[in-house]
Each structure stands twice: as C-alpha cells, then as structure tokens.
Amino acid sequence: MVQATALPRNDAGIETVTAILKQRFSDRLQTGASIREQHGHTTTWIDNQMPDAVVFPQSTDEVAEIVRICAEHKVPVIPFGTGTSLEGHVNAPAGGISVDVSQMNKILAVHAQDLDVVLQPGVTREELNMFLRDQGLFFPIDPGANASLGGMASTRASGTNAVRYGTMKDNVLALEAVMPDGEIVRTAQRAKKSSAGYDLTRLLVGAEGTLGIITEITLKLQGIPEAISSARCSFPSVDAACQAVMMTIQYGVPVARIELLDALSVAAANAYSKLDLPETPLLLLEFHGSEAGVVEQAETFGQIAGEFGGSDFAATTSTEERSKLWQARHDMYWASLQLRPGASGISTDVCVPISRLAECVTASAEKAAEMGLIAPIVGHVGDGNFHTLLLIDRENPDEVAKADTFVGWLNDLAISMDGTCTGEHGIGQGKRPYLEKELGPAIRYMAAIKAALDPDNIMNPGKILPSST
Amino acid sequence: MVQATALPRNDAGIETVTAILKQRFSDRLQTGASIREQHGHTTTWIDNQMPDAVVFPQSTDEVAEIVRICAEHKVPVIPFGTGTSLEGHVNAPAGGISVDVSQMNKILAVHAQDLDVVLQPGVTREELNMFLRDQGLFFPIDPGANASLGGMASTRASGTNAVRYGTMKDNVLALEAVMPDGEIVRTAQRAKKSSAGYDLTRLLVGAEGTLGIITEITLKLQGIPEAISSARCSFPSVDAACQAVMMTIQYGVPVARIELLDALSVAAANAYSKLDLPETPLLLLEFHGSEAGVVEQAETFGQIAGEFGGSDFAATTSTEERSKLWQARHDMYWASLQLRPGASGISTDVCVPISRLAECVTASAEKAAEMGLIAPIVGHVGDGNFHTLLLIDRENPDEVAKADTFVGWLNDLAISMDGTCTGEHGIGQGKRPYLEKELGPAIRYMAAIKAALDPDNIMNPGKILPSST
Numbered sequence: 015m016v017q018a019t020a021l022p023r024n025d026a027g028i029e030t031v032t033a034i035l036k037q038r039f040s041d042r043l044q045t046g047a048s049i050r051e052q053h054g055h056t057t058t059w060i061d062n063q064m065p066d067a068v069v070f071p072q073s074t075d076e077v078a079e080i081v082r083i084c085a086e087h088k089v090p091v092i093p094f095g096t097g098t099s100l101e102g103h104v105n106a107p108a109g110g111i112s113v114d115v116s117q118m119n120k121i122l123a124v125h126a127q128d129l130d131v132v133l134q135p136g137v138t139r140e141e142l143n144m145f146l147r148d149q150g151l152f153f154p155i156d157p158g159a160n161a162s163l164g165g166m167a168s169t170r171a172s173g174t175n176a177v178r179y180g181t182m183k184d185n186v187l188a189l190e191a192v193m194p195d196g197e198i199v200r201t202a203q204r205a206k207k208s209s210a211g212y213d214l215t216r217l218l219v220g221a222e223g224t225l226g227i228i229t230e231i232t233l234k235l236q237g238i239p240e241a242i243s244s245a246r247c248s249f250p251s252v253d254a255a256c257q258a259v260m261m262t263i264q265y266g267v268p269v270a271r272i273e274l275l276d277a278l279s280v281a282a283a284n285a286y287s288k289l290d291l292p293e294t295p296l297l298l299l300e301f302h303g304s305e306a307g308v309v310e311q312a313e314t315f316g317q318i319a320g321e322f323g324g325s326d327f328a329a330t331t332s333t334e335e336r337s338k339l340w341q342a343r344h345d346m347y348w349a350s351l352q353l354r355p356g357a358s359g360i361s362t363d364v365c366v367p368i369s370r371l372a373e374c375v376t377a378s379a380e381k382a383a384e385m386g387l388i389a390p391i392v393g394h395v396g397d398g399n400f401h402t403l404l405l406i407d408r409e410n411p412d413e414v415a416k417a418d419t420f421v422g423w424l425n426d427l428a429i430s431m432d433g434t435c436t437g438e439h440g441i442g443q444g445k446r447p448y449l450e451k452e453l454g455p456a457i458r459y460m461a462a463i464k465a466a467l468d469p470d471n472i473m474n475p476g477k478i479l480p481s482s483t
Numbered sequence: 484m485v486q487a488t489a490l491p492r493n494d495a496g497i498e499t500v501t502a503i504l505k506q507r508f509s510d511r512l513q514t515g516a517s518i519r520e521q522h523g524h525t526t527t528w529i530d531n532q533m534p535d536a537v538v539f540p541q542s543t544d545e546v547a548e549i550v551r552i553c554a555e556h557k558v559p560v561i562p563f564g565t566g567t568s569l570e571g572h573v574n575a576p577a578g579g580i581s582v583d584v585s586q587m588n589k590i591l592a593v594h595a596q597d598l599d600v601v602l603q604p605g606v607t608r609e610e611l612n613m614f615l616r617d618q619g620l621f622f623p624i625d626p627g628a629n630a631s632l633g634g635m636a637s638t639r640a641s642g643t644n645a646v647r648y649g650t651m652k653d654n655v656l657a658l659e660a661v662m663p664d665g666e667i668v669r670t671a672q673r674a675k676k677s678s679a680g681y682d683l684t685r686l687l688v689g690a691e692g693t694l695g696i697i698t699e700i701t702l703k704l705q706g707i708p709e710a711i712s713s714a715r716c717s718f719p720s721v722d723a724a725c726q727a728v729m730m731t732i733q734y735g736v737p738v739a740r741i742e743l744l745d746a747l748s749v750a751a752a753n754a755y756s757k758l759d760l761p762e763t764p765l766l767l768l769e770f771h772g773s774e775a776g777v778v779e780q781a782e783t784f785g786q787i788a789g790e791f792g793g794s795d796f797a798a799t800t801s802t803e804e805r806s807k808l809w810q811a812r813h814d815m816y817w818a819s820l821q822l823r824p825g826a827s828g829i830s831t832d833v834c835v836p837i838s839r840l841a842e843c844v845t846a847s848a849e850k851a852a853e854m855g856l857i858a859p860i861v862g863h864v865g866d867g868n869f870h871t872l873l874l875i876d877r878e879n880p881d882e883v884a885k886a887d888t889f890v891g892w893l894n895d896l897a898i899s900m901d902g903t904c905t906g907e908h909g910i911g912q913g914k915r916p917y918l919e920k921e922l923g924p925a926i927r928y929m930a931a932i933k934a935a936l937d938p939d940n941i942m943n944p945g946k947i948l949p950s951s952t
Contacts, residue, residue, distance in 0.1 A: 125838060126733070127836075127837060127838035129732065129733065130836070170682075183682065193928060198924070199924045199928060200924075200925060202903075203902055203903050203922075204836050205867055205901065205902040205903045205906065206834065206866040206867050207645060207650050207834055207907065208639075208834060209903075209907050209910070210903045210904060210910060210917075211689070211910055211918050211948075212686060212689065212694075212929045212932060212933075212947070213689050214928060217681060217685070220678055220680070221681055236735070237733055237735040239735060240735070260596050263598065264596065304779055304783075306775060306779060310775060365674040365675065365677060368596060369594060369597050397675040397676050398674055398675050399674075428674075432674065434672050434674045434679045435679060436677065437676050441680055449679055452679055453669065453670070453671070453672075454669070455669075456669060460683065462935045463686075463935060466931045466934065466935030
C-alpha cells in the first residue's frame with residue numbers, strides 16, 4: 015500500500031464536535047471502527063485514513079448545521095457518497111467527520127419538458143436511470159462504479175458516453191451547496207445557459223468537496239434515442255485503431271461510445287465473458303439516433319475502419335447482442351483481474367490529445383512489458399482517455415514501488431504530450447504531485463481560492479492542492 | 484442614457500503608469516480623446532466612461548508587463564477586444580488603462596486531428612472561420628457582432644448555434660491568462676477532458692476580465708457538416724411555436740439552430756430584407772448532418788410543427804435560399820431599427836427553462852404593448868433565451884426610464900421563472916443589481932474569489948459584482 019501523509023489533528027475540537035453531533039443526530043452519528051474504516055478509503059492502493067465519526071444527514075439544513083458546528087471548532091468535514099472514488103478522496107488525513115449523504119437520495123423533480131432533473135447528492139446513477147426509464151429519459155454519464163451523483167459531480171466524472179454527451183462539467187446545470195462557513199448557496203438558476211457572474215457551478219464540479227458540500231444537483235437529461243446500435247471491429251495494431259477513431263471523430267460521426275480494448279484486454283474478456291473475439295486491438299462502438307441514422311453511422315464507421323485495416327467488423331441493432339458486448343466491456347475490471355488471480359488492480363487515468371493517443375497507448379504497453387508488469391489497457395478513446403490497469407500484489411513493496419514508478423512515468427509522459435494525469439478520476443491524494451507538474455503556476459491561484467473560501471481548511475483537507483501551497 | 488456610477492480614481496498612480504507605458508510602448512500607448520472615447524463603452528445605453536490611456540500589446544509578455552506596472556501602482560486595467568459587448572463591460576469607472584488586444588490576432592496552431600485551435604484573444608470569430616474554411620473546419624459560436632474570441636470567452640457568449648454546440652463555456656478547452664499580479668498561467672492542457680484540480684478555465688470564461696486578461700485560447704472546432712439544410716415555419720401564436728420547439732428538443736432532433744421571430748420581427752424582416760413571410764410568429768431552423776440525416780431532421784420537424792398548427796413549412800438544402808433566410812435573421816437588429824427610424828435599440832437577454840418560454844415571451848410582448856414600447860422579439864429558443872429589442876430615443880429621459888422599468892420587470896420575471904437576467908451578454912455594469920437578485924448569497928463567494936485573486940481590485944473594476952460586496 016502507498017502511505018498517505020497524516021496531517022496535524024485537532025483532537026479537542028474533534029471530541030467536542032463528535033459529542034455535539036451525537037447529541038443532535040443520535041444513531042445517525044456513528045463512531046464504530048468498522049463503519050469508520052468503510053468511510054476511509056478502501057477502493058485505492060492508498061492507506062486507509064479513517065474519519066473519527068460518520069454522520070448521516072437527511073437534508074440540506076442538516077448538512078449546513080453539521081458544517082457550522084465543524085467550522086466553529088475547526089474540525090475537518092469529508093463529504094462521502096458511495097466511496098467508489100480511486101484517489102483517496104474520502105480519506106481523513108487529519109481525522110474529522112465523514113458526512114455520508116446516502117440518506118439524501120431523493121429525486122426531487124423531473125422537468126421532462128426542460129430535459130432536466132433536480133436531485134439530492136446521494137442518488138446513484140443507476141437509481142436515477144431506473145427512475146427515468148419509464149419517462150423515456152436517461153442520464154448518460156457512466157463511470158465504472160454505480161457512483162452517487164454528488165460524488166460524480168465532485169470528481170468531474172465521465173465514462174464511456176462522454177465522447178457524445180460530455181462529462182459532469184457539461185451536464186450539471188446548477189448546484190446547491192453548503193459552503194465552508196455553513197452558508198447554503200445556489201450556483202445558478204435552471205435556465206439552459208447563463209452569463210450571470212462567475213461560474214460557481216463549474217468551480218464546485220471537480221473541487222472534490224474541498225470548497226463545499228454539494229447538497230442538490232440539477233442535471234441535464236437526454237431523451238432515450240429512437241434507435242441504438244452497436245458495432246465492433248478488430249485492428250492489426252493500437253495505432254491503426256486510434257487512426258480509425260481520429261478519422262471517425264473528424265468525419266463528424268456522432269458516436270455515443272467508442273472504446274478501445276488492447277489485445278491483452280480482449281484476451282481477458284474472451285476468457286471472462288466467454289467470447290471469441292480475435293485477440294488483437296478492438297474498438298467497441300455505440301450509435302444513438304433515428305433508425306436510419308444509426309445504420310448510416312455504423313456504415314460510415316465500417317468504411318473508415320476498412321481504410322485502417324479493420325477486420326471482423328460487425329454491427330447490430332439487436333438489444334441482446336449489444337448488451338452482451340457492453341456487459342463484457344463493463345466487466346473488464348473483473349475480467350482483467352483474472353489475468354493474475356489474487357492480484358489487485360491499480361488504474362491509471364491519463365488523457366491526451368487524440369493525435370497523441372496511439373503513441374501514448376503504445377508506449378504505455380511497451381513500458382509495462384519492459385518493467386514486467388501485467389497491464390491491460392482500455393480506453394474512452396474518442397476523448398483520448400485511457401486506463402492501464404496494473405495488476406500487482408499490494409502487499410509486496412517491490413511491486414508497489416514498481417507500479418508507483420510506472421504511474422509517475424505515464425503521468426509525466428501524458429503531461430509532456432499536452433495531456434493530463436487525470437481524465438476523469440480526479441486528483442485526490444494520489445495525484446497531487448502531478449497536478450503541480452501539469453499546471454505549475456495555476457496551482458497558486460487554486461490555493462488562493464481555497465484559502466479565500468475555506469480559510470481554516472476544514473473542507474476535505476489534504477486533497478487536490480499540493481501540501482506546499 | 485443611463486448613468487454609471489464613477490468610482491474613486493487614483494490620479495497619481497494613473498499618471499505614473501501612463502508615463503511609464505508611454506516610455507515603453509511609444510506609439511502603442513495612446514491618450515487622445517477620440518481613441519479613449521472609442522474604448523469607453525459605445526454599444527450600450529450606459530454612459531461612456533473613458534479610460535485614461537489605451538495600450539496595444541502584441542504578446543503575452545507585453546500584457547504581463549503592463550499588468551505588473553498597473554498592479555504596482557494600483558491602476559485599473561480594462562481588457563478590450565472589439566468593444567461590441569452590451570452591458571458596459573469596457574467602461575472605465577475609475578479610469579485606468581484600456582488594454583486593447585486587437586494586435587494580438589494570430590492563429591497560433593490548428594490541430595486538425597484533434598479538432599482544436601490555439602489563438603490569440605484579438606482574433607475575431609469571422610477571421611477564425613475564414614481561416615478554417617479551407618481545412619473543412621469551423622467554430623460554431625456566433626454572437627451577433629463579429630466579436631473577438633477573447634471577448635466572447637470573457638462574456639461566456641453564445642448565439643444561434645448554442646442549442647447544438649453549446650456556449651463558450653463548452654468550447655474553450657484551455658486558456659492562458661495574465662493574472663492580476665502579472666503572473667502568466669495556463670488553466671489546462673489540450674486534452675479533451677480533465678479532472679485535474681479547480682476548473683480555472685471556466686472560472687475565467689465569463690469573468691469579464693475581472694480576474695485576469697485572457698492572452699491565449701484553445702478552442703474546440705467542428706468539422707463542416709457533410710450537409711446543411713434549413714427550414715422555416717409560421718405559427719398561429721408564440722405559444723404554438725414554443726410548443727413545437729419543446730417537442731423538437733425532447734424528440735432529440737439535433738437542430739443546429741432554432742430561432743424564433745415574433746410577428747413584429749417578421750414584419751420588420753419583410754420590410755428590410757424584401758421577404759414576404761406571413762406576419763405571424765416564425766421559427767427558422769438549420770440542420771447539420773449527412774445528406775440523408777438533414778432531410779430526416781427537417782421531415783421530423785415538419786411533422787412536429789404540423790401538430791402545433793405550423794403552416795407554410797418550407798425546407799431547403801439550397802445554399803442560396805438558406806443564406807437569404809439567415810442573412811435576414813442576422814440583419815434583424817437593423818431591420819428592427821427601421822420600425823422606428825431614428826430610435827436606438829436596447830436589448831434584453833433573459834433566458835428561462837424552455838417550459839416557461841412561451842409564457843415569458845408572451846408576457847414580455849404584452850407588457851411592452853401596455854407600456855407603449857415598440858419591442859420586437861427574437862430568440863435562441865432551443866435554449867430558452869430571447870432578446871426583446873426596445874426601440875427608444877436614448878436622449879429622452881422618459882423613454883429611458885420606461886425602458887429601464889421594462890428591463891427590470893423582465894429580469895425579475897425571468898428570475899422568478901428559475902431563469903437568468905443574462906443568457907449570453909453578461910453582467911457588466913448594467914445587470915449588477917439583477918445578479919444579486921438572481922443568485923443572492925452566492926455573490927458573497929464570488930466577491931471572496933475576486934478579493935483573493937485581485938486584492939487591489941485593479942482588473943476591470945465596477946463590473947459583475949454589486950458595489951455592496
């Protein structure tokens with residue numbers, strides 16, 4: 015495991031706040047070791063740093079009350095959704111109170127005419143889509159986990175549909191948040207666009223809970239398309255697949271999804287999901303549109319793929335076949351783990367300009383092989399974002415060190431290509447040094463904003479900003 | 484004309500800075516009354532407040548040098564693009580130095596494979612599209628004026644294509660800016676998406692030059708569609724037209740443009756552009772896609788329009804017919820002025836959830852009639868944004884007062900409908916009281932950010948934030 019630095023604790027304040035909150039929230043304030051451990055970070059290779067207590071508010075006013083009490087005593091507040099983030103976002107390096115919003119899980123209003131929904135932050139993306147289905151609507155952003163919408167907003171999450179529908183930054187219309195002083199603000203009205211003042215919505219989206227806790231979210235929705243089809247195509251090389259992706263995007267084909275699996279990932283999928291795909295780089299696509307439109311999109315892609323040596327092209331509008339393929343894609347994490355039974359997966363998350371993608375993916379695969387790492391690659395390649403999954407024994411310090419070296423090397427490579435160390439997972443604790451490499455002087459202004467809004471650094475301390483700022 | 488409050492001047496500082504800049508920039512520092520007046524606000528009904536000098540930098544380093552000198556002497560810096568903004572954004576209520584970026588007009592790099600362009604802020608949108616045309620690319624955002632891209636980013640501009648392509652917030656990938664202390668920062672890399680830290684890109688987009696001066700912009704581009712078609716349809720009422728818009732959006736028709744002209748605007752267009760459209764509310768549409776796709780889109784819209792009493796539906800793929808219609812739309816400002824020769828036009832800019840649009844537009848027309856104002860309406864109705872153009876004699880205090888009352892009434896109405904006082908023009912000086920009504924407590928955090936980044940309030944003072952903060 016990777017050590018996360020502990021920060022100085024305010025033990026007296028924490029004790030006082032815990033007592034006040036216990037009095038106020040009774041059983042909705044928990045201090046047992048097991049629940050605290052669950053609320054420290056468990057889905058990462060960073061050591062678990064438990065909060066001192068976990069509180070379960072049920073309303074914005076309760077969140078505001080909790081934050082005011084914590085602010086008064088300068089005690090850390092760590093927002094918690096489903097705990098599925100990957101970079102130590104919910105760890106409590108200075109202790110403090112984990113604010114678990116899972117009981118704030120109401121869908122407050124669906125405005126079908128406006129294609130938007132207002133909901134509490136504890137609603138998960140699958141709950142939302144289940145709820146919307148009967149109304150012919152859906153919310154497209156789909157990170158791997160069944161994350162909470164509050165968490166997804168906070169990490170600026172995306173997933174396989176981002177190439178068409180954008181990321182959380184593009185799909186949050188407005189937020190209500192409790193600021194570090196306990197005040198409740200709304201960042202925007204429900205209008206589709208606005209030039210009214212600083213864009214606090216997008217300042218809070220991706221702020222990882224360091225500037226406030228999101229308590230209500232207004233999201234854009236999409237109508238379920240008239241037709242959905244999918245396609246797959248095998249390629250002789252990662253480079254050929256990436257060339258086909260670039261051409262598809264340039265040609266303006268409005269693909270809803272375009273995912274790359276490298277040969278190793280395809281092998282893993284074949285074994286795990288009982289498929290018999292050629293074990294060479296594969297593109298998986300999905301098209302949304304009218305009946306005629308999706309056929310046309312698939313044909314256009316098929317032609318482009320042919321130009322780059324694509325083979326075994328297959329398109330289908332059958333729901334069953336489509337589900338089977340995409341289920342295999344969604345199970346890639348589990349399938350990959352079977353490449354080395356007993357190992358843990360450490361996911362990288364770089365994103366580069368699409369013109370550099372082939373080079374970056376290829377270099378990544380070569381470097382992993384050179385270092386003796388088993389490291390299948392999947393990518394949201396329409397956006398230039400890919401994940402190398404390092405399969406290591408987390409208890410073996412040599413392997414952890416090797417993985418750490420690889421992650422650093424890949425982040426540096428992506429940054430040198432005008433890319434980012436994180437396309438969708440966020441900075442958290444794990445990527446703080448790389449943020450500094452990536453954006454340099456800009457960090458100072460981020461730190462100034464943080465200090466202005468949260469002078470006592472109580473909101474999710476130890477995340478995003480390098481400790482030197 | 485509407486008075487804009489003057490702010491306290493730092494005469495000694497301004498004198499010193501002007502002398503230093505004159506020495507350094509020679510003829511690129513101008514202090515003549517006429518050039519200063521051109522750089523105070525001229526495209527608004529707010530009184531002109533001239534800067535003390537205008538400087539024409541040619542590089543980021545020169546901008547940084549200017550800002551450092553101004554920062555040292557606490558002298559206001561007012562960024563200037565083309566001066567086409569509408570809410571007093573370039574006025575100098577405390578005097579100071581107008582930084583005119585018109586000589587920073589280079590397109591630095593087109594990355595066709597990545598569909599992006601890197602350019603200096605003085606490039607105008609028409610210059611950019613002229614430059615891109617041969618490469619089969621275009622930049623979709625089209626405010627009425629041929630504005631500079633720096634100004635468009637600063638006001639979070641949009642226009643007729645936003646329903647499909649989004650606003651400047653969605654189309655700026657990264658910025659380089661000179662911050663209030665003179666430091667040069669880059670807000671993001673060129674990757675299509677990122678979760679790396681606070682979204683400084685979107686904090687600066689729409690900040691109206693109050694947090695820094697944009698010196699370089701990376702914009703997303705689009706491939707010129709294979710086919711473009713347009714359509715028009717007349718409706719018995721604004722309500723019927725808006726119902727058709729809502730259904731079109733809900734149905735997922737990817738319209739590139741969907742514009743409303745009310746009956747008065749149609750009459751003005753008929754007279755000015757020599758058309759013979761039925762003088763009832765009109766929708767003008769444009770479709771982008773494949774040959775088959777644009778035909779299908781037009782057909783789908785035609786069916787929807789029919790359900791809401793649409794008549795005189797006409798679709799065309801002829802470039803000539805299309806240009807004629809859209810030219811008429813682009814000339815609406817001039818056409819409308821002819822409804823009352825000699826009058827000036829004052830544009831409102833509210834944006835409401837689309838479900839409230841019909842009600843808001845209808846109420847706006849009724850109110851104007853009741854007040855005896857001539858006030859044609861055009862709207863980017865796919866986004867719920869519309870402009871009532873008040874035709875008044877700016878030298879007649881009664882008419883100005885009446886217009887002021889109307890603007891306030893409409894802004895309040897839009898805000899009460901969960902809408903905004905500005906969909907795309909920005910706050911500037913003119914809308915500051917409404918920002919407070921619209922977002923209440925959020926303003927305090929905007930002010931805190933401003934104070935943290937610009938403690939001496941030198942960057943475009945007197946804009947966005949209410950003076951009480």
